[in-house]
Every structure is written in C-alpha cells, then in structure tokens.
Amino acid sequence: MNRQWLIFVMCLFSLPVFSQQKHVYLNDDLEYISAKKFNDYRKSNNHYILTYELDSVVMHVQVQRxxxxxxxxxxxxxxxxxxxxxxxxxxxxxxxxxxxxxxxxxxxxxxxxxxxxxxxxxxxxxxxxxxxxxxxxxxxxxxxxxxxxxxxxxxxxxxxxxxxxxxxxxxxxxxxxxxxxxxxxxxxxxxxxxxxxxxxxxxxxxxxxxxxxxxxxxxxxxxxxxxxxxxxxx
CATH class of the missing domain: 3.40.30.10 (Glutaredoxin)
Known part of the structure; x- marks a missing residue:
C-alpha cells in the first residue's frame, strides 16, 4: 500500500459512522497484517507503534525503526x-x-x-x-x-x-x-x-x-x- 492509497483509506474511514471503531493493522510497508502478526512485531526492539485515530477506525502502524x-x-x-x-x-x-x-x-x-x-x-x-x-x-x-x-x-x-x-x-x-x-x-x-x-x-x-x-x-x-x-x- 503506497502513501496515496493510505491517505485515501484514512479519509474514507474518517466519514462519520455510528458504530464501534474498527482497528486496522499495517506493517512498515503500509500493508495490511493480522492483529496476531502485529503483536509479534511488538516484541522487537526494532519496532514501535504509530496510531492514527479517526471517527470510525483506529489505524495502527508498526514502524521498523x-x-x-x-x-x-x-x-x-x-x-x-x-x-x-x-x-x-x-x-x-x-x-x-x-x-x-x-x-x-x-x-x-x-x-x-x-x-x-x-x-x-x-x-x-x-x-x-x-x-x-x-x-x-x-x-x-x-x-x-x-x-x-x-x-x-x-x-x-x-x-x-x-x-x-x-x-x-x-x-x-x-x-x-x-x-x-x-x-x-x-x-x-x-x-x-x-x-x-x-x-x-x-x-x-x-x-x-x-x-x-x-x-x-x-x-x-x-x-x-x-x-x-x-x-x-x-
């Protein structure tokens, strides 16, 4: 997923939706990954988390330091x-x-x-x-x-x-x-x-x-x- 597509997705999810926030997980290349794989990254000192919170989605990115x-x-x-x-x-x-x-x-x-x-x-x-x-x-x-x-x-x-x-x-x-x-x-x-x-x-x-x-x-x-x-x- 490139930067422009990520921005589009975030804008799409930022539209008001009366529902529980959805959590989305991305790797360092801005590709979708599972919550399990995301949590595996958390064990590494070479990664940290950036979180983008919008109206209907919370987007978590695992950054490779x-x-x-x-x-x-x-x-x-x-x-x-x-x-x-x-x-x-x-x-x-x-x-x-x-x-x-x-x-x-x-x-x-x-x-x-x-x-x-x-x-x-x-x-x-x-x-x-x-x-x-x-x-x-x-x-x-x-x-x-x-x-x-x-x-x-x-x-x-x-x-x-x-x-x-x-x-x-x-x-x-x-x-x-x-x-x-x-x-x-x-x-x-x-x-x-x-x-x-x-x-x-x-x-x-x-x-x-x-x-x-x-x-x-x-x-x-x-x-x-x-x-x-x-x-x-x-």
Missing part, C-alpha cells in the same frame, strides 16, 4: 541530482550521502527558537565535514519547526518529495536520517536518533549493509513505543 535496503542506480542519480541542484554543491558519485530529515513540527521541535540545537550538533558537523567521501545535508519535508533549530543550519526542501516517498512515507517522531552508499545501499532510522549514531556507522562503511554494533546493543531504542497521531500530513 532501522531498515536497510537498496534503491536503483537511477533513483540514486535522481537523489544526487536534486541535492546538488538544491544545495549548489556537487555530490561526487563515490560519496556516501547522509541526510538528516525533518518531517515537520512535532513535540520535539515545538518550542521557541533554540540555538542550543546547533551547539549540540556542532561537533557532529565538524567531524562529518572532515570526511571527504561523505556528502551531508539537512532536508525538510515541511518547513514548520525548522526555525526552532536555530539559524545556522542550512536546510534544503524535499521539493519533489523524492526522499519522503522512498524512505519516509509517514511523519516519524523527532526526525529521521538516511545514509546511501555509491551502490544504492541504504540505512534508514525512522524516529528519534543521535547524530553520533551516524558517525558510528560511517566509521565502518559495511554498517550500511550489515548490522552494526550499536544496533546490537539496542542503543537506538529511544523512540516512544506508542505515539498517538491524528492525521497524516500530505
């Missing part, structure tokens, strides 16, 4: 071209692309402008900019909330929603990131994360494909296990 996969070289070329065009800087074909992704306003950034965020990531930026084989970008889906991170971060808009549609079909709490290597292999974390996770992964490029040590230790288990959401933003 960390996901690895591979996009086509054509898709990678589109991403590279867009990031280069939007930023005005070249993205060498052999470089690993790192994107810190802002979905939109949520409780993590719903506060007055806070320059302390830049102070927190200053060390991250200093270290990642030293890596000549890495091209890093801050990208937003919706502008709401980015001012709360301060004025020293250069944000790019995901104008064509390429990154959103490939990696981030829903709004995950507290941002996300994706790393993509020259072959199209990717590593995505959906939801709250530390920038130091990114540096850890980059210390050994094989982590993009293979399970890395900080995942084994469960250090990514920071995202709330249950998040109540009222609507999907288009």
């Amino acid at each position: 960390v996901k690895r996969g591979k996009i086509t070289l054509e898709q990678l070329a589109v991403i590279r071209t867009e990031l280069s065009g939007f930023s005005g800087q070249s993205v060498p074909e052999k470089n690993i692309i790192v994107v810190n992704y802002h979905h939109g306003k949520d409780p993590c950034n719903d506060s007055p402008e806070d320059s302390s965020y830049y102070a927190l990531i200053k060390d991250y930026l200093k270290k990642i900019q030293k890596k000549k084989d890495v091209s890093q970008f801050f990208v937003y889906n919706e502008r709401d909330g980015i001012k709360d991170y301060g004025k020293k971060i250069s944000w790019l808009e995901d104008k064509n929603k390429t990154l959103r549609d490939l990696f981030f079909p829903l709004q995950y709490p507290c941002g996300s990131f994706v790393l993509i290597d020259a072959e199209g292999n990717y590593y995505v974390q959906k939801g709250e994360y530390s920038n130091y996770y990114i540096l850890d992964i980059l210390r050994d490029k094989s982590n993009i494909i293979n399970e890395s040590s900080h995942i084994k230790k469960g250090e990514t288990n920071r995202t709330p296990r249950r998040v109540e959401v009222r609507a999907i933003r288009q």
Whole structure:
C-alpha cells in the first residue's frame, strides 16, 4: 500500500459512522497484517507503534525503526541530482550521502527558537565535514519547526518529495536520517536518533549493509513505543 492509497483509506474511514471503531493493522510497508502478526512485531526492539485515530477506525502502524535496503542506480542519480541542484554543491558519485530529515513540527521541535540545537550538533558537523567521501545535508519535508533549530543550519526542501516517498512515507517522531552508499545501499532510522549514531556507522562503511554494533546493543531504542497521531500530513 503506497502513501496515496493510505491517505485515501484514512479519509474514507474518517466519514462519520455510528458504530464501534474498527482497528486496522499495517506493517512498515503500509500493508495490511493480522492483529496476531502485529503483536509479534511488538516484541522487537526494532519496532514501535504509530496510531492514527479517526471517527470510525483506529489505524495502527508498526514502524521498523532501522531498515536497510537498496534503491536503483537511477533513483540514486535522481537523489544526487536534486541535492546538488538544491544545495549548489556537487555530490561526487563515490560519496556516501547522509541526510538528516525533518518531517515537520512535532513535540520535539515545538518550542521557541533554540540555538542550543546547533551547539549540540556542532561537533557532529565538524567531524562529518572532515570526511571527504561523505556528502551531508539537512532536508525538510515541511518547513514548520525548522526555525526552532536555530539559524545556522542550512536546510534544503524535499521539493519533489523524492526522499519522503522512498524512505519516509509517514511523519516519524523527532526526525529521521538516511545514509546511501555509491551502490544504492541504504540505512534508514525512522524516529528519534543521535547524530553520533551516524558517525558510528560511517566509521565502518559495511554498517550500511550489515548490522552494526550499536544496533546490537539496542542503543537506538529511544523512540516512544506508542505515539498517538491524528492525521497524516500530505
């Protein structure tokens, strides 16, 4: 089920119906699954729940916190071209692309402008900019909330929603990131994360494909296990 179909289904179920709410369960690919399979996912530290409550249906989505996969070289070329065009800087074909992704306003950034965020990531930026084989970008889906991170971060808009549609079909709490290597292999974390996770992964490029040590230790288990959401933003 793609994002557009999910939005259609949610709008359909949001029509007033005088009956008990129905519970619907989806996996990370937005495909329908049984309640039993959904509950099996709950036992994994690599999953958390997003809940969309409408008038006649409660839609539960099991989000896979960390996901690895591979996009086509054509898709990678589109991403590279867009990031280069939007930023005005070249993205060498052999470089690993790192994107810190802002979905939109949520409780993590719903506060007055806070320059302390830049102070927190200053060390991250200093270290990642030293890596000549890495091209890093801050990208937003919706502008709401980015001012709360301060004025020293250069944000790019995901104008064509390429990154959103490939990696981030829903709004995950507290941002996300994706790393993509020259072959199209990717590593995505959906939801709250530390920038130091990114540096850890980059210390050994094989982590993009293979399970890395900080995942084994469960250090990514920071995202709330249950998040109540009222609507999907288009």
